[in-house]
Amino acid sequence: MSRRPLRPLNEMTVSFPAKSENERFARLAVSGFLSQLDPTIDELSDIRTAVSEAVTNAIVHGYRDFTGDVLLQVRIFEEGRISIKVQDKGCGMADIEQAMTPLYTTSPEEERAGLGFTIMENFMEKVRVKSRPAKGTTVVLERTIKGKRRL
Amino acid sequence: MTELKTVGEVVLAQLSGDLDHHSARLMRLEIDRAIADARPRRLIIDFSAVTFMDSSGIGLIMGRYKLMHEQGGEVIVARPPAYIKKVLRLAGVDRLAPITDSLEGLIPEVKEVDKIEQTTPQTT
Numbered sequence: 050m051s052r053r054p055l056r057p058l059n060e061m062t063v064s065f066p067a068k069s070e071n072e073r074f075a076r077l078a079v080s081g082f083l084s085q086l087d088p089t090i091d092e093l094s095d096i097r098t099a100v101s102e103a104v105t106n107a108i109v110h111g112y113r114d115f116t117g118d119v120l121l122q123v124r125i126f127e128e129g130r131i132s133i134k135v136q137d138k139g140c141g142m143a144d145i146e147q148a149m150t151p152l153y154t155t156s157p158e159e160e161r162a163g164l165g166f167t168i169m170e171n172f173m174e175k176v177r178v179k180s181r182p183a184k185g186t187t188v189v190l191e192r193t194i195k196g197k198r199r200l
Numbered sequence: 201m202t203e204l205k206t207v208g209e210v211v212l213a214q215l216s217g218d219l220d221h222h223s224a225r226l227m228r229l230e231i232d233r234a235i236a237d238a239r240p241r242r243l244i245i246d247f248s249a250v251t252f253m254d255s256s257g258i259g260l261i262m263g264r265y266k267l268m269h270e271q272g273g274e275v276i277v278a279r280p281p282a283y284i285k286k287v288l289r290l291a292g293v294d295r296l297a298p299i300t301d302s303l304e305g306l307i308p309e310v311k312e313v314d315k316i317e318q319t320t321p322q323t324t
Contacts, residue, residue, distance in 0.1 A: 069220075069221055069222035069225075070222055072220045072221055072222050073218055073220060073222065076218075076220075076252065090283075091283070094252075094283040094286075095286075097252060098252075098253075098254050098283075098287065101220055101252070101254040102254055102255060105220065105221045105254065105255075105256065108221070109221060159221075159259075160224070160228065160256075160259035160260065160262070160263045161255070161256075161259055162255045162256075162258040162259040162262060162291065164255040164258055164290070164291055165255055167290065167291075168254065168255055168287065168290065171290055
């Protein structure tokens with residue numbers, strides 16, 4: 050099966066240094082861009098939370114040893130389908146499955162709960178993770194926005 | 201932002217704004233200072249003015265639970281908005297800390313203290 054050859058109706062890309070101050074900016078940028086789909090408060094709150102987890106992972110884990118930029122891309126497709134890519138060029142992960150296990154964390158001293166991927170998976174419809182040690186990690190979050198108009 | 205009040209053996213931490221990895225650092229520092237100073241039996245974390253929370257908030261609650269548990273105290277999660285409840289539920293926070301929609305009866309009433317002070321001169 051080949052993947053659907055989808056072209057986005059609209060898209061935006063921003064990139065910012067891996068500073069924790071930018072976690073809020075990332076949420077606001079995504080909310081702002083998606084406002085054109087007139088999402089419900091619940092939809093927006095789910096998406097903001099999932100994005101926050103992915104961006105925080107990039108900052109805390111991806112760039113734990115050295116710093117760099119986080120790339121954030123949001124794409125809008127037909128019928129309110131959205132795709133959000135969060136990419137870092139940090140340390141990457143050898144074992145993605147382990148990283149996605151609920152409560153597993155490599156940063157207990159930072160009081161990370163180990164629930165980032167659990168939240169992403171519960172608040173979005175699909176979560177794809179690509180990672181290579183020393184190359185970086187890409188997380189793609191997908192879901193549909195029904196929006197207020199369609200309710 | 202963190203606003204802290206100590207009433208008797210209760211510390212009330214009223215958080216406001218976004219609670220993420222960035223803001224959690226300062227919030228937990230301030231709460232921990234209040235816990236160290238007051239050695240309370242109960243820590244109430246009030247989420248009613250929190251505009252956003254991700255798993256950093258779960259980390260904050262779990263960390264404070266550990267601290268309070270060590271000194272024989274409890275943590276109460278108070279007045280979380282719906283979007284925060286969803287994260288709390290997913291994390292199973294209610295197994296560690298009760299979640300309540302009201303502060304009623306959780307803090308020793310300041311009014312009662314006033315009453316005692318007022319009535320004492322009359323009886324003596």
